[in-house]
Amino acid sequence: MISGQLAGLRARLPEDVPVLHAELHDDVVTRSAADSRPWSPRPPAGGHSPYEPGPPSADAAVFSVVELATGELAGEALLWGIDTHNRCAHLGISLRPGLRGRGLGREVVGLLCRYGFTVRGLARLQVETLAGNTAMIGAATAAGFVREGVLRRSAWVYGRFEDEVVLGLLADEWADAL
Template structure:
């Protein structure tokens, strides 16, 4: 099973069925907070919905298509982050993430995304990491910006989000740029 230490307070663990109740409760408790920016919240109204998400995540992990982990902060599951999609042929991955409302503003997600980016380049041997964020989601956009990802453009009306389309801002990081940042001590 995949477990990865981020720092003394945080580690990532491959999501599994033992996490079902906690992930569901976290979603339920943060519903209005999450609903503003993620479309799947309205499809998650029962423990069974979360169980199905985890089963699909495990299947996709076994097939090397994606990897979803729970974020464990001070021994408590506080969110989900991982690689939404791998493109092994082109050595590319897309990172996605969400955090329970009461855990925002602590720097948790910046540390997690930094670690996932490093993992993509150093262990998975990928060349590019991408993050797509709804244009108006300033807190989520701040994460790749803080980590030095390049803003590469805007995909207009990329997602149908509760009765309206939202644009996605695309951020990218190349392996050579990340390794240079690490060497400079800025990553």
């Protein structure tokens, strides 16, 4: 486990799937805002849930987030699109609604940076998020990410196009403050 003060990142376990599926996937509006792929109804069992643990992958590192004080499953975190040639990746997190607002998101972004820069030896991490996602933008900027641009009306979210913000962080700009 990669641990901070409030949160830890661990491997996804089968028992995490029904909780993450019910709280992060089945809320169509929230899932539509969190994922660039269109929402579709899926059962949580039988290998159909997007939270189902899969085999290790060279281009993604998927974690479950745990609140350390309680041991409670808090959400998911991942590095995706890991490019070992250019040494870069994208970062994403999604916390369960009842565990938001506790400072976990900021720490999870920092833990993903630690994993990406220290464990994987990456040179750059990038976040793409909806312009209205102030929690993710705040968590990323607190970790040192710099706003690099806006992709105007690039995300189709539940019936309308929305702007996305791109933030980046280079390894030599990052300071492990955890």
